[in-house]
Amino acid sequence: MTEKNWLSKLSLKKMTALLVLLSVFVSLIASTFLLHHYVVNREQDLLKEKLKNIGRIIAKDPRVIDEVSRNIFSSESIVQAYTMEVMEITNVNFIVVLNNQLIRLSHPDASVIGQPFSNIEDASKSLNGTEHFSREQGILGEGTRFFTPIWDEQGQQIGIVCVGYVQDTINDEIWDAQKTIYIGLGVGLFVGLLGALYLAQYLKKILFGLEPKQIAANIKERDIIKESVCEAIIAVSPNQKVIMYNQNFIQMFEKAKVRGEFIQDGFLSKELFTLLFQETFQREKSLSNDVLVVNQLELIISVKLIYINEKIYGAVATLRDQSDMQQLIRELSGTEQYIDSIRAQNHKFMNQLHTILGLIELEKFDDVQHFIRVLDADYRREIGFVTDKIKSPAIAGFLLAKSSELKEQGVVLEIDGECYFPNIKMEEILHDLLLSIGVLLDNAKEAVTQTIKKHVALYLNYEEDEEVIVLEIQDSDEGIEEHMLQEIFKRGVSTKGKNRGYGLDAVQSIVNRYKGVIEVQSKVGRGTVFRMELPYKRGE
Structure with missing residues (x-):
């Protein structure tokens, strides 16, 4: 060895x-x-x-x-x-x-x-x-x-x-003269041994019992992890000294076109410290999922205080581009809409099949024939009306599925007779439009659940002259109080309880993305109307 x-x-x-x-x-x-x-x-x-x-x-x-x-x-x-x-x-x-x-x-x-x-x-x-x-x-x-x-x-x-x-x-x-020297040598060695053992034990304690190899491995693992996460991470002490950060932090603020050096001689610039941490240190309270705008770049920021021995040692901030969060919300919400629509259709068809099967077992063949004719007439009437007004197969199919879903839950969806939407070529905006319709219909459905008149009306139109898509959804709910109207589009704000308020935020981001307009009108006891306009130039 x-x-x-x-x-x-x-x-x-x-x-x-x-x-x-x-x-x-x-x-x-x-x-x-x-x-x-x-x-x-x-x-x-x-x-x-x-x-x-x-x-x-x-x-x-x-x-x-x-x-x-x-x-x-x-x-x-x-x-x-x-x-x-x-x-x-x-x-x-x-x-x-x-x-x-x-x-x-x-x-x-x-x-x-x-x-x-x-x-x-x-x-x-x-x-x-x-x-x-x-x-x-x-x-x-x-x-x-x-x-x-x-x-x-x-x-x-x-x-x-x-x-x-x-x-x-x-x-x-x-020898008599040297005895004192050798006694001193022995005492020194003994004291040195005790000191060495104490120092070793003390070092072991302050290093949490970790060996040097384990410490080195932990540092490497920490660096790998902090560079692997999608969020930008930075931790600082109260005097602006940077404890740690990852490259995503640098890239994010370069994307925001922040001028100057972010970190100088190991200290965070005063401007960024004030922007990210000053409020947290002053209030001694952590922040969670706040919206921060930096040169028109919307960021989601969470700041957590770091305590050592019950004293504030510093704070760590995680930041993420709001557009990434909104895209994720859109994808999740869109998937949820499709799943709910399929579930409603499946439930409806299973009920109809069970009815037909029961009539057959009772040998009521005339009733079976009559029931199938009624289903066929209803289906043709619903599909014919929608497909006559909505020429886009994707949107027509989605509306039919949502209509069935709402009907199963006792909510009447009325599609305005003045609707008209051509079969225009749509790319990414199609997904965003379906998501917006789904979010607004689901919100309307939940709003009328506790009312006697469970009624939701939809108006969808593409205005050729102005090249704008107009979506309007009205419900018969109890209305929204005036002080909440300015808050409902903020992420996490909802009148329906905690862990809600992400749908309208996603819709708002879609409207902002296409430089459109969304308005809400509501009167207590008379219902609520959402109107959205998305500019869209029709392709050939």
Whole structure:
């Protein structure tokens, strides 16, 4: 397993703890290494300075000068007693007093007093009146020692003082000085481990328990999703900073021909912020499916506030071209009209078939024959009247289906005898005209449902001279109150309850699309009349 694969399998918590601990460990080891050398060198310098001071003090002591001058070699001598006392006080390992012949006058081992110094060559370096340090092997073992000359009152060198530590003692001194460093290293590593574990746990918490790969995957998924949706999306903070947006947002406002940069240095332009978000932040209330007009482009906008820890963090706006929504409404409404018409025809034919079947089972063949003649006469009368007035097969068929549907529901549809609609060549406007007729007839049907006189009248005509399609639908409902007349064409506004008010909005969009006119007249208790005019130039 490679190092990269090994690291990739570690969780965020373990990786964070490992990296922090490794950083602390390397830092502490490096610091300890540097401090170790500093302490060793400093301790050695201090020991040398200590040896130098002790040696010089002994060399200047009058008692030492006197006995060296007289060459007194005895374990009971003043020099021996004095040096042993100094050794005990200063903790040095040995103090040796020599005469100029390098014979010992004192030594920690009294048995060697009166014998030559163990390393004549090393000691003789100070016979010329100089001081020096050396590290040599002696009777007590390897050690560091300092040699300094002894001068009498006449200024003549009469001997040498050698003061030193054996290496084991030096090592003990250095270790005592280093113990604090190593204890500090251990404490630092322990604290570093605790800190690494806490940091890893804290990072895991604020990242909702997600691993880096999961975070990266979520970001990629978010980007894919936001670019895949049809709506334009933008989210901002209260200070205009853009949190996120998709390309549909840029394309939508380019389509609206908005000038200037929309986003500058990560902030939404003041004009767009005021247009899209200012009201939401001021009122601290989300908006849903509002109509926004930008340079004659109608947009449907919803703005939702974003809360973090019960405080407003920002807001996200979704926008969609109203024309897309209206096209969808038209398609859905048109489909619904066709389905309702087919359902009504199916219901009517099933009732008629059941009637014929029942008469046959009762062997009332004359009644069967009479009933079929009546159906045929009614059918010819209805079809003949409609097809005589309405030459367009699609519109004639649709009106016949709606007439049957309304009749099934107890509503009388009266088609004006003055109607006339030629079999003109119609393309997209045919679908829009059928949708408008269906919406207005359905609204009229629902309006008269609770009235005694359930009557709906329709007038459809194509005026050749003015090249305009005229549609007029009148019903016998209770009428619409005057304050509602200005609102009924707005999307979502309806007198029939919630989740309604999309049909008339679709009709209004059709009228606007063809630059036509739609009017409504209503009096309470007398009914309502919708009149729509669509300019249409008849093709050859």
